[in-house]
C-alpha cells in the first residue's frame with residue numbers, strides 16, 4: 001500500500017499569492033501532478049491540514065478545482081488555517097466526513113488503517129488533545145488491535161525546539177502518548193502544521209511531520225529566535241507499507257530534476 005501525504009498547501013483565492021509572495025496554488029498543482037506521476041500510483045492521498053489559508057468558501061472552491069485532477073482518493077483533516085464548517089461544506093458527501101464536531105474518523109481501505117484525529121480548536125492556532133478525543137481514539141484502536149495503523153493529525157503533540165512553533169503545538173500531548181503506548185499496532189503518527197520534516201519517538205511509536213507544498217518555516221533553534229519562513233524546495237511524504245518490513249517513509253522533493261544518470 002502506498003500513501004502520499006501532502007500538507008499545508010495554503011490555497012488562496014484564484015490570482016492571489018500566499019503571504020503576498022508565493023503562488024501556493026501553482027505549487028499545490030505541481031504537487032498533485034507529482035503524485036499523479038508516481039508509478040505505481042498511490043492508493044491514497046492524505047491532506048494533513050491547512051488546505052486553505054483563510055478558511056473562506058472562495059478558497060475551498062479553488063482548492064476543489066485544483067484537487068480535481070488528482071487520481072487517487074483523498075482523506076483530509078482541517079488545520080488551524082481551515083474553517084471547520086467551510087471544510088465540511090467543501091468535502092460534503094464524502095463517506096469519511098463526520099456530519100458534526102471534530103473531523104475524527106477511521107478509513108479502512110487497505111493494509112494500513114488510517115485514523116484521522118482532529119486536534120484543532122476553532123479560532124485558535126494551537127491545538128489540544130482533549131479527554132474526549134483521547135477516549136475516542138483509545139476505543140477505535142482497541143477495536144482493531146492487529147491492523148497496522150497510521151494516525152493523522154495537524155498540530156504536532158511535542159515541543160519541536162523551534163520556539164515560535166512550540167507556541168502553537170497540540171497541547172496535552174501526554175494524553176495521546178498514553179493512548180498510543182497501549183496500542184503497538186500504531187506504526188506512525190503523521191502531522192502537518194510545522195512546514196518541515198521532523199521525526200521523533202512518541203508514545204513508543206514513530207512520529208513524523210510533513211513538509212509543506214508551499215513554504216518552509218525557518219529552522220531556528222535559539223529560544224529568542226524570531227519567526228520566519230523560506231521558499232525552500234517543496235516536498236511531500238510517501239509512506240510505503242511493505243509486509244514483513246513495516247511502514248517506510250520517503251521524503252520526496254516536488255519538481256523535475258536533472259537525471260536520470262547511471263546508478264553506479
Ligand SMILES: [Fe+2]
Pocket residue numbers: 008010049050079081193194195
Ligand atoms: Fe500551515
